[in-house]
Amino acid sequence: MIMDSSFAMKGGDGPTSYSQNSSFQGSISDQAKALLVKGIQQNIVLPTDPNGTMHRTFRIADLGCSVGPNTIACVQTIMEAVKAKYKAEGIQLETLEFQVFFNDQVSSDFNTLFQTFLQDRSYTVAGVPGSFHGKLFPKASMNVMHSSMALHWLSEVPKEVKRPESPAWNKGKITYSESAPEVIEAFSTQFQRDLEEFFRQRSLETVDNGLLIILMPCRPDGTRPSESLFIQGNECLLGHLLVDMAKEGLLDEALIDSFNLSVFVPTAAEVREVAAKIECLSVEVVEKICLPRSLGPVFQNPGHLSRLMRAVTEDIIAKHFGPAASDLIYSRLPKKIEERSLESPPPPCLGNIERFENLFMLLRKNAVSN
Numbered sequence: 001m002i003m004d005s006s007f008a009m010k011g012g013d014g015p016t017s018y019s020q021n022s023s024f025q026g027s028i029s030d031q032a033k034a035l036l037v038k039g040i041q042q043n044i045v046l047p048t049d050p051n052g053t054m055h056r057t058f059r060i061a062d063l064g065c066s067v068g069p070n071t072i073a074c075v076q077t078i079m080e081a082v083k084a085k086y087k088a089e090g091i092q093l094e095t096l097e098f099q100v101f102f103n104d105q106v107s108s109d110f111n112t113l114f115q116t117f118l119q120d121r122s123y124t125v126a127g128v129p130g131s132f133h134g135k136l137f138p139k140a141s142m143n144v145m146h147s148s149m150a151l152h153w154l155s156e157v158p159k160e161v162k163r164p165e166s167p168a169w170n171k172g173k174i175t176y177s178e179s180a181p182e183v184i185e186a187f188s189t190q191f192q193r194d195l196e197e198f199f200r201q202r203s204l205e206t207v208d209n210g211l212l213i214i215l216m217p218c219r220p221d222g223t224r225p226s227e228s229l230f231i232q233g234n235e236c237l238l239g240h241l242l243v244d245m246a247k248e249g250l251l252d253e254a255l256i257d258s259f260n261l262s263v264f265v266p267t268a269a270e271v272r273e274v275a276a277k278i279e280c281l282s283v284e285v286v287e288k289i290c291l292p293r294s295l296g297p298v299f300q301n302p303g304h305l306s307r308l309m310r311a312v313t314e315d316i317i318a319k320h321f322g323p324a325a326s327d328l329i330y331s332r333l334p335k336k337i338e339e340r341s342l343e344s345p346p347p348p349c350l351g352n353i354e355r356f357e358n359l360f361m362l363l364r365k366n367a368v369s370n
């Protein structure tokens, strides 16, 4: 099997789908909901024509939307917050129309997503397939762009970590959490490049005074990239499982050597630094969101945790290792999680749920004078 650079969360609404197994991401969005509402109401400037007439169409984009309850919930929160702002300014809402654009990778399950909207005609929807690391929309067309739990995905695995002759070759590992400094550097550089391009494109596509709002996993400021619990979790559960299976002769070692998850978890300061390179963007809100303790039982339940991990990684694993090997991998994942959780002490990624940090950032596109 070979790696396809485009991947998606598990589609449909079956028992292993992302739609049915995204409560982890959903609980982070729930934690961020109050910030999202307040951030929009305090920072949005309602769009007007040069003659002062309010625009009738308000455009929202959700980038890396996937499919499921989280996708719908966040755009509804944004629309409610915008409506409340119009109302507070005494502006008639009857003529206001929302147009919502859902973006994800081309292989994402847009069909299942769109079936959700068959009953709701209160706003119009459109799908925009393609990578958010490139151009997605016409210039100055979007009022609010939002992205939740998606920006840690890179545009590609850095090439040098896949090359055996490179000092950054990431042999036997699927992330950079237990790797050489050269590997970490390669992932970090790729992230900065991708994020800069993301910000650059969005700054072109957003109207003056429009907002860009991101929610993504992060690590505490001052920590090393390898200290991300999110990254450690993928290595010590999924990565170590793959190595065990290779030792048992169930997987080809060379396939593990050529496999890497294309993810990087930054600090808030690293994200700010990249944003500062785009002149017309200003960072207006930066907040950290920790996971609620109530999510602890999810992490202590191997079946539940393995379903969450499977919904996110199955497409990418099946493309690389093949569907049969992928089934075998996920049938063994709950046992691997259980074994690791019984270690004394368990790995930090299983023991310290409230130390998983997420970053909420709101940026404004400022008018550029010609």
Ligand SMILES: C[S@@+](CC[C@H](N)C(=O)[O-])C[C@H]1O[C@@H](n2cnc3c(N)ncnc32)[C@H](O)[C@@H]1O
Residues within 6 Å of the ligand: 007, 008, 009, 022, 025, 026, 029, 063, 064, 065, 066, 067, 070, 071, 103, 104, 105, 108, 130, 131, 132, 133, 147, 148, 149, 150, 153, 154, 155, 312
């Ligand atoms: C973990 S899901 C989050 C989905 C949803 N926003 C939520 O909060 O539940 C991450 C999504 O980002 C998408 N994604 C990753 N890289 C992308 C890219 N370069 N362009 C567009 N979507 C991307 C994935 O396909 C996936 O659907």
